[in-house]
Amino acid sequence: MLTPILVMSGIGTIAAIGLGIAGKIFYVDEDPRIKHVLDLLPGANCGGCGFAGCSACAEALVEGSAPASICVVGGAETAGEIAGYLGLGDVNIEPQMATPDCKGGSRAIKKYTYSGFDDCRAAMQYYRGPIECDHGCIGLGTCVKACKFGAIEMGHEGLPVFDPDRCVGCGECVRACPKGIISVISEKTKILHWNQYTECLAPCRQKCPAQINIPKYIKFIREGKYTEALLTIKERNPLPLVCGRVCPEPCALACRRSIEDEPVAINYLKRFVADWEMEQGTRLPIPISPSTGYRVAIVGGGPAGLTAAYFLRRLGHEVEIFELKPKLGGMLRYGIPEYRLPKKILDWEIQGILDLGVKVTTTVEFGKDFTLELLKAEGFQSVILAVGAWSEHQLKIEGDHLEGVYSGINFLEQFHGDSLPPVGKRVVVIGGGNTAMDAARSSLRLGSEKVTIVYRRSRDEMPANPAEIVAAEEENIEFAFLSAPNRILGDSGKVTSLEVLAMKLGESDKDGRRRPVVIEGSERIIECDTIIQAIGQFPDLKFNHGPMKLELPETRWHTIDAEETTLQTDIPDIFTAGDCFTGPGLAVEAIAAGRYVARSVHYHMTEGEIPPIYDQQKDFIYGSLHESILGVHSTPKIHESVICLEDRLGTFLEVEGTINEQDALNESKRCLDCGVYCYSEDPPELQQVSQVGIAEIKVSQN
Amino acid sequence: MDLILLAISAIFVNNILLAQYLGNCPFMGVSKKLSTSLGMGVAVIFVATLASIFTWLVYYYILVPLELKYIQTLIFILIIASLVQFVEIFLKRFSKGLYNALGIYLPLITTNCAVMGIALLNIKHEFGFWEMVVFSISSAAGFTLAILLFASIRERLFISHVPQFMRGSAIALVTAGIMSLSFMGFCGMVN
Numbered sequence: 001m002l003t004p005i006l007v008m009s010g011i012g013t014i015a016a017i018g019l020g021i022a023g024k025i026f027y028v029d030e031d032p033r034i035k036h037v038l039d040l041l042p043g044a045n046c047g048g049c050g051f052a053g054c055s056a057c058a059e060a061l062v063e064g065s066a067p068a069s070i071c072v073v074g075g076a077e078t079a080g081e082i083a084g085y086l087g088l089g090d091v092n093i094e095p096q097m098a099t100p101d102c103k104g105g106s107r108a109i110k111k112y113t114y115s116g117f118d119d120c121r122a123a124m125q126y127y128r129g130p131i132e133c134d135h136g137c138i139g140l141g142t143c144v145k146a147c148k149f150g151a152i153e154m155g156h157e158g159l160p161v162f163d164p165d166r167c168v169g170c171g172e173c174v175r176a177c178p179k180g181i182i183s184v185i186s187e188k189t190k191i192l193h194w195n196q197y198t199e200c201l202a203p204c205r206q207k208c209p210a211q212i213n214i215p216k217y218i219k220f221i222r223e224g225k226y227t228e229a230l231l232t233i234k235e236r237n238p239l240p241l242v243c244g245r246v247c248p249e250p251c252a253l254a255c256r257r258s259i260e261d262e263p264v265a266i267n268y269l270k271r272f273v274a275d276w277e278m279e280q281g282t283r284l285p286i287p288i289s290p291s292t293g294y295r296v297a298i299v300g301g302g303p304a305g306l307t308a309a310y311f312l313r314r315l316g317h318e319v320e321i322f323e324l325k326p327k328l329g330g331m332l333r334y335g336i337p338e339y340r341l342p343k344k345i346l347d348w349e350i351q352g353i354l355d356l357g358v359k360v361t362t363t364v365e366f367g368k369d370f371t372l373e374l375l376k377a378e379g380f381q382s383v384i385l386a387v388g389a390w391s392e393h394q395l396k397i398e399g400d401h402l403e404g405v406y407s408g409i410n411f412l413e414q415f416h417g418d419s420l421p422p423v424g425k426r427v428v429v430i431g432g433g434n435t436a437m438d439a440a441r442s443s444l445r446l447g448s449e450k451v452t453i454v455y456r457r458s459r460d461e462m463p464a465n466p467a468e469i470v471a472a473e474e475e476n477i478e479f480a481f482l483s484a485p486n487r488i489l490g491d492s493g494k495v496t497s498l499e500v501l502a503m504k505l506g507e508s509d510k511d512g513r514r515r516p517v518v519i520e521g522s523e524r525i526i527e528c529d530t531i532i533q534a535i536g537q538f539p540d541l542k543f544n545h546g547p548m549k550l551e552l553p554e555t556r557w558h559t560i561d562a563e564e565t566t567l568q569t570d571i572p573d574i575f576t577a578g579d580c581f582t583g584p585g586l587a588v589e590a591i592a593a594g595r596y597v598a599r600s601v602h603y604h605m606t607e608g609e610i611p612p613i614y615d616q617q618k619d620f621i622y623g624s625l626h627e628s629i630l631g632v633h634s635t636p637k638i639h640e641s642v643i644c645l646e647d648r649l650g651t652f653l654e655v656e657g658t659i660n661e662q663d664a665l666n667e668s669k670r671c672l673d674c675g676v677y678c679y680s681e682d683p684p685e686l687q688q689v690s691q692v693g694i695a696e697i698k699v700s701q702n
Numbered sequence: 703m704d705l706i707l708l709a710i711s712a713i714f715v716n717n718i719l720l721a722q723y724l725g726n727c728p729f730m731g732v733s734k735k736l737s738t739s740l741g742m743g744v745a746v747i748f749v750a751t752l753a754s755i756f757t758w759l760v761y762y763y764i765l766v767p768l769e770l771k772y773i774q775t776l777i778f779i780l781i782i783a784s785l786v787q788f789v790e791i792f793l794k795r796f797s798k799g800l801y802n803a804l805g806i807y808l809p810l811i812t813t814n815c816a817v818m819g820i821a822l823l824n825i826k827h828e829f830g831f832w833e834m835v836v837f838s839i840s841s842a843a844g845f846t847l848a849i850l851l852f853a854s855i856r857e858r859l860f861i862s863h864v865p866q867f868m869r870g871s872a873i874a875l876v877t878a879g880i881m882s883l884s885f886m887g888f889c890g891m892v893n
Binding site (some may be wrong): 003004007012015016018019022023026027028119121122142186519 | 733760761764765768773776777780781784787788791792794795796860861862892
């Protein structure tokens with residue numbers, strides 16, 4: 001009896017002593033901080049950080065191989081505690097949230113039945129998902145099962161709905177989704193993101209230069225969530241008040257609704273929410289990332305410069321704008337007349353950007369009052385040149401020096417001077433662009449009796465916004481198409497008339513525009529006392545050749561030459577954006593360029609190189625425009641109220657009004673909430689009404 | 703030749719999991735993902751071999767001379783438990799990579815009946831030293847093979863349409879049973 005006890009205790013003792021000695025000999029000095037950090041972590045073991053459980057994460061935190069903000073569950077609070085304990089100082093934490101990128105849901109997959117599956121991944125293994133749409137949600141709710149925090153449920157549209165209060169951004173759903181339609185994104189990634197071919201992009205989103213998520217904000221308007229709608233716009237465009245008034249809506253040209261009736265009045269809706277914010281009087285808070293310590297100087301405070309400043313500030317950089325004119329706004333202020341964009345509104349919008357902490361120095365000229373060396377010496381890491389296109393082409397014809405001959409931008413700029421520009425009774429404006437329309441309509445408001453626009457091609461070729469041309473016609477401005485100025489006639493140094501030659505359209509040039517050809521012997525005289533020429537602009541790059549010796553390469557259109565994909569010039573720290581790179585363009589294009597250059601500058605400063613945008617969407621996605629849209633019936637588009645003709649003459653009152661809330665709600669219902677291929681049909685009862693209506697018409701015709 | 707036969711028999715015919723049904727807890731618990739079951743399998747091969755060597759030595763050089771065969775189970779538990787602890791301490795110090803790779807599976811094995819089963823079978827079959835080594839490695843390899851196959855099936859099962867009442871362990875046990883049946887087919891390989 002004794003032996004087994006002795007043997008048992010003997011072996012036990014040997015094992016214990018062995019382990020004890022081994023423990024001493026092989027002792028690994030484990031950092032006691034690991035345990036403390038582990039206590040600070042929430043202990044969800046979710047794996048959202050990428051480590052195998054909280055203990056591995058704690059070890060990495062103490063080693064310093066993981067940032068304090070790594071725990072997605074704990075969020076800012078935990079990150080702060082850990083950083084405080086480990087002495088890491090400020091933490092750079094951004095809230096992250098999962099969002100679905102599919103809009104189709106049940107409407108996109110109804111043609112396919114996933115019999116016998118209850119998991120998207122299984123459906124993918126057998127059918128590869130809906131054949132029609134490569135992008136869409138399969139809707140079997142695998143993400144719902146994958147979520148450890150109960151933040152996802154399947155909505156009635158067959159799409160996952162995320163609960164922002166519960167979602168911690170751990171990314172489990174992203175890993176579970178076989179279609180890759182869920183992404184966990186922070187505000188920063190939203191700013192740095194550009195459209196890709198692999199995304200589900202509605203036709204309007206493909207066309208908008210600024211890449212605003214149009215269906216998303218219209219959907220918010222439909223739901224009465226104006227705050228969310230405006231924030232959606234401001235993710236891409238800091239100037240909705242301006243764009244809501246002056247944008248020619250490239251997006252509406254692609255609107256799928258126009259197959260059935262008319263495009264959705266996208267811009268009226270944008271203007272409605274933007275004005276809604278201004279009428280509230282309080283600005284919506286815009287999230288800003290913690291400071292990075294990098295400094296950026298922006299030369300030029302126009303739409304491109306302001307947008308770049310806005311986004312760089314939001315990315316946490318310190319931004320200062322240097323502006324030549326006394327006030328910010330660039331062409332928006334000095335080129336667009338008061339009746340289209342009241343300056344009070346522009347001021348309010350710009351102040352919103354400056355309130356984010358953007359510094360401004362006005363009335364300083366680059367190359368004269370300050371130089372690149374000075375900016376470098378002051379600690380600016382990067383410089384963005386967004387000087388616009390302010391030089392004007394001049395007609396080189398006989399009599400161009402006579403009194404009463406002005407150039408377009410110079411003319412419009414005088415509205416901001418001490419005295420209004422002197423115009424006579426009969427004004428001729430030469431050119432077919434927006435500057436010409438603005439000059440003509442402004443002259444009318446200054447008291448001219450007759451205004452004629454002389455353009456050498458026909459109406460179809462006019463580069464001005466179609467809405468502007470219509471408004472000019474409404475205001476009884478005369479158009480002389482296919483007419484080229486030949487010489488200006490004068491009497492005792494003053495303009496008396498303009499001689500024009502008739503033209504005809506000849507062969508197309510390489511841009512596809514038909515080149516006008518002179519008809520010999522077709523001279524005719526237009527009586528006038530003022531001539532405003534608005535025949536095109538190009539950037540004023542005086543600083544490039546001056547004493548500063550910047551010597552950046554220029555293109556043959558006198559624009560700054562830069563790398564197209566990054567907007568970086570030959571001097572790596574100098575970037576460019578807007579009209580001075582592309583030549584005169586739309587405000588929304590300058591806004592797009594502002595965000596694009598902000599992305600480049602951000603990566604250039606923080607990472608040293610600018611990653612290319614994978615699969616960047618540039619052309620229209622094939623097949624996203626249909627020939628017919630079944631199940632949608634015609635409803636007319638809302639029209640903005642305009643002031644009557646009498647009120648327009650002699651005053652600079654804003655011509656177009658903002659639509660009211662009810663109209664905005666009705667108009668937002670016209671949006672089909674398109675995906676790249678799918679769209680929302682009208683509810684069945686509406687469709688029936690429409691078909692009955694058609695049947696009645698047919699009967700009555702018979 | 704005998705050793706090769708022994709190995710094949712241990713891996714396929716008398717598979718420790720599917721024929722003897724030992725080591726059922728990790729088989730159910732750690733077989734949801736292929737990657738974790740691979741980790742478990744490797745850890746079992748490592749520990750089972752070491753444990754078998756130690757228990758075999760203790761049995762033949764301490765218990766047999768002292769005629770204490772009847773307390774072998776108790777002794778083996780003691781040895782395996784302390785051995786696993788020792789290995790963990792040792793690896794943590796000298797092989798951080800292997801330690802991280804085996805990770806949480808090492809302590810789990812302390813209570814793994816497959817390891818204990820292999821140690822006891824070595825004695826039952828009265829193996830010599832080299833036979834014992836080959837048998838231990840092969841049996842553990844058989845465990846790894848079974849758990850890997852099972853994990854692959856379970857990954858598919860997870861996304862398949864399973865009736866509500868059969869989900870989870872229920873369908874897993876049914877699957878394991880069918881796997882066992884199919885492994886019976888190897889019986890004809892070795893006599």
